[in-house]
Amino acid sequence: MVTSTTPATPYQVLARKYRPSSFESLVGQDAMVQTLDNAFKVGRIHHAFILTGVRGVGKTTTARILARAFNYADAAGARPTLDLSKEGLHCAEIIAGTHVDVMEMDAASNTGIDSIREINAMTRTPPMSAPYKVFIIDEVHMLSTSAFNGLLKTLEEPPPYVKFIFATTEIRKVPVTILSRCMRFDLRRIAPEVMTDYLGGLLAREAVFFEPEALSMIVRAGEGSARDCLSLTDQAIAHGGGEITAQSVRDMLGLADRARIIDLFEKLMGGDIAGALDEARALYDSGADPTTIVADLAELTHLITRIKIVPSAAEDPVLTPDERGRGADLAQRLGLRILTRTWQILSRGLTEIAQSGNGLQAAEMVLIRLAYAADLPGPEELIEKLSSPPAEGGGPLAGPSVSAGGGGMQARAMAPVQRLQLAPVAAAAPQAAALPAPKSYEQLVALAGEKRDLLVKHALESDLKPVAFETGRIEIALTPTANLAIVSTLSARLKEWTGRPWMVTVSTRQVDAPTLREAREAERDNQRNAALEDPLVKAVMETFPGARLVDIRTRADTEEAEASAEGPEMAPIDPEDDE
Structure with missing residues (x-):
């Protein structure tokens, strides 16, 4: 036995259920509504309109509302108006798309001249019930060249009872001969x-x-x-x-958690590659697509860059609390050079992931490249480094890179190049025994040199000024060119070398003392000036015109240099190890 039941009312999607039927309910197009309102009030209503904008901003909806405004009529008679708060005689049929005098045509499926000939023929007869015949042509840019040509004459001199409304997402594909005959409105993306x-x-x-x-x-x-x-x-x-x-x-x-994307970004900028890969894998396991992860990182990079240039961008209501707070903090700590290079690497990475057979592997390689290569110095920075005097014990690139573009974290402070060289050795070598803790700042510099950590040694000599020093605690002052990340790097290195934690703090006091390098250079200048005043040197300079004082060496310097030159041949093994 079959029981007959009344079919349920079909569900109407929100886009149709809440489709605007008047300009009061149209969202986000206030400039266009204001222009039309003024035109209708003074009776300067154009005969042809073209509406352009991205998908879904209301082009076809606006066309129907305009048709309703043209043909508004009530018991008092017909009168064009934008005040549509009260439904007129023709409003319901126009909004439903069934009015006989309002014709809608999709140019995507009617591209030829024959469709335009039909429209031209229909313009010769007046409207049947409404004040105006309205022709709405959607996606008008899809018309063929012959169709556009066939429409020109009618569009330029239509009968007084005819109105044209065109809609398009590709305004540049519409011939200028059509555009010049229309009143154009660019519908904006909704804020x-x-x-x-x-x-x-x-x-x-x-x-x-x-x-x-x-x-x-x-x-x-x-x-x-x-x-x-x-x-x-x-x-x-x-x-x-x-x-x-x-x-x-x-x-x-398929989105990743915005807070976790920021966590991933911070790990990448801090050089924590292992942590970044673990975070990316966790996001992938939770359902985020590799392409989405990298795209979200690129979007976050753009957001941070925009906040850096326009701080008010952090107040965007669509941003999450993490994006507002942590994004603004990152914008202060990262320089523009770092951010633009990060954007370039991520943008190229998206293409690589799309072309790769394994998206996760390609995404991980992009993240590794970003952590290591995003902070490589630019051409102007390399020129500056190569032109500057080399740091003691290292070449011109031994020290930390300095960016004039932005203070703060600078991502580069963790020295990704150095880690790339030392990581394989650290992985293969057994754990080194802890060394005695340095008792002074000078011993700390010597320890960094003994460990061959040129980054830390250069920073200690050129970018830091000692304020207070005791075992387990160091207070330093930073030069204007110092990288803030050296603080955490120095603390980590000391713990690794001595086997105990060290607290490294930045002094808030004004320190006028020179850095070790500045003091050494000042002492060298004093020695040079004193040498030039020596009578014997003066006599040599007078005897040999054009001679220059190239270098000054004490007897202790000479003996140390000779010992260093003989050292590798005479003692290939450390005497302490031999014992």
Whole structure:
């Protein structure tokens, strides 16, 4: 036995259910509405309009509302108006798309001259019931060249009862001969704050619970398109079982947690490659696509760069609290050179991932390259380093790189090149025994030289000034060119070398004392000046015109240099090891 049941009312998607039917309910196009309102008030209503903009901003909807405004009529008679608060005689049929005097044509499926000939023929007869015949041609850029040519004459001199409204997403493909005959309106992407308020009110009417963070994700994914946002909202309601949560939207869109993306970014900028790879793998295991992870990193890089240049960008309502707070902090700590190079590496990495057979492996290689190579010095920086005097005990590139473009963290402070050279040795060699703790700043410099850590040695000599020194604690002052990350690097190196923790703090006091390198150079200058005043040197200089004082060496310097030259041949093995 078959029981007959009444079919349920078909569900109407939010994009159709809440489609605007008047300019008061149109979202995010205030400039266009203001222009039209003024034109209607003074009776200067054009006969042809062209609406352009990205998908889903309301081009076809605006065309129907305009058709309704042209043909508005009530018991008092017909009169064009933008005040559509009260439904007129023709409004319902126009909004539904069934009015006989309002013809809609999709140019994507009617591209030829024959369709335009039909329109030209219809313009010869007056409207049947409404004041105007309105022709709405969607995606008008799809018309063929012959179709555009066939429309020109009618578009330039139409009958007084004919109005044309064109809509297109590709305004540059429309011939200028068409554009010059139309009043053009560029419909803008809907601002995030406007879209957020709109969706919030809509969900309140639908009695759907939502989390603000989830709504921000939807607005961001919608990219300023009302239709896209509404479609994603529909999908999110279904995915979340009647409610919209941040986790359900994240799962639906395949997004990574924004806070975890920032964690990953900070690990990359700090040179923690192992931690970055673990974080990326955790994001992948939680459902984030490798392409999405790298794309999110690129988006975060753009956001931080924008905040650095325009600090007010941190107040964007679609940003999460982590993006606002931590993004602004990173913008202060990272220089523009680092950020632009990071963007370039991530952008190229997206192409590599798309072409790779294994997206996760390609993404991990991009992250490794970013951590190691994103901070390599630029051409102007290399020129500056090669032109500057070499640091004692190292070449011109031995010391930490200095960026004039931005203070703070600078990502480069962890010396990725140095780690790249030392990591294999550290992995293969057994754990070294802890060395005695240095008792003075000079002993610390000597220890860095003994460990062949040129980065730390150069920083201790050229970028840091000792303020206080005791076992386990060092207070230093930084020069203007010093890299802040040397503080954490020095603390980690001391713990590694001595086997005990060290606290390295930056002094807030004004320190006028010179760095070790400045003091050494000043002493060398004093020695040079004293030598030039020596009577014997003066006599030599007078005897040999054009002679120059090239270097000054004491007897102790000479003996030390001779001992260093003989050392490798006479003592290939350390005497302490021999004992």
